[in-house]
Amino acid sequence: MARVKHAVTVSLWLLTSTGTTLAGETRQLVKMPEPMQEHMLGNMRDHVMALDLILAHLAAKEWTMAADVAEQRLGLSSLDRHGASHMAGFMPKAMQDIGTSMHRAASRFALRAQEGELEPAVAALRDVTAACVACHAGYRIR
């Protein structure tokens, strides 16, 4: 019962904090040309696939593989692959900063993962997902 209550509290909190409140849309609309939007959403789908793969590697204690996926697909090494410098120009500064914090957090996670200890690695991975959530709560492109 306590657990159900907790779940309800959490869902209510999510409802009021993800930008789509009962009072309407609170996320800032960031305008960018159509092809850029497609590119950005493609990157995003890759982000969530990367997270999935990272968790699979962590579960299998494949530390180096978890670290490699994080660094290459989400970390500072992924900036070129994602055309980040190109895209950043369309984003408000605060949004860019969240993006940068996500890339940094992913690179920090990669270092932690290589140390082969689950707890610090998971804590570092949570900093990555916190950046996903922060940006999604604040911005939309359509």
Ligand code: HEC
């Ligand atoms: C700097 C901002 C930012 C960060 C950081 C960010 N996203 Fe996004 N993401 C967006 C925006 C903006 C959209 C589009 C929202 C809209 O307009 O509906 C989006 C959309 C998505 C989508 C939907 C893609 C589609 O095809 O519709 C997924 C999945 C996603 N993000 C996953 C992630 C994951 C996982 C992370 C973290 C690892 C992440 N994002 C980090 C800004 C961000």
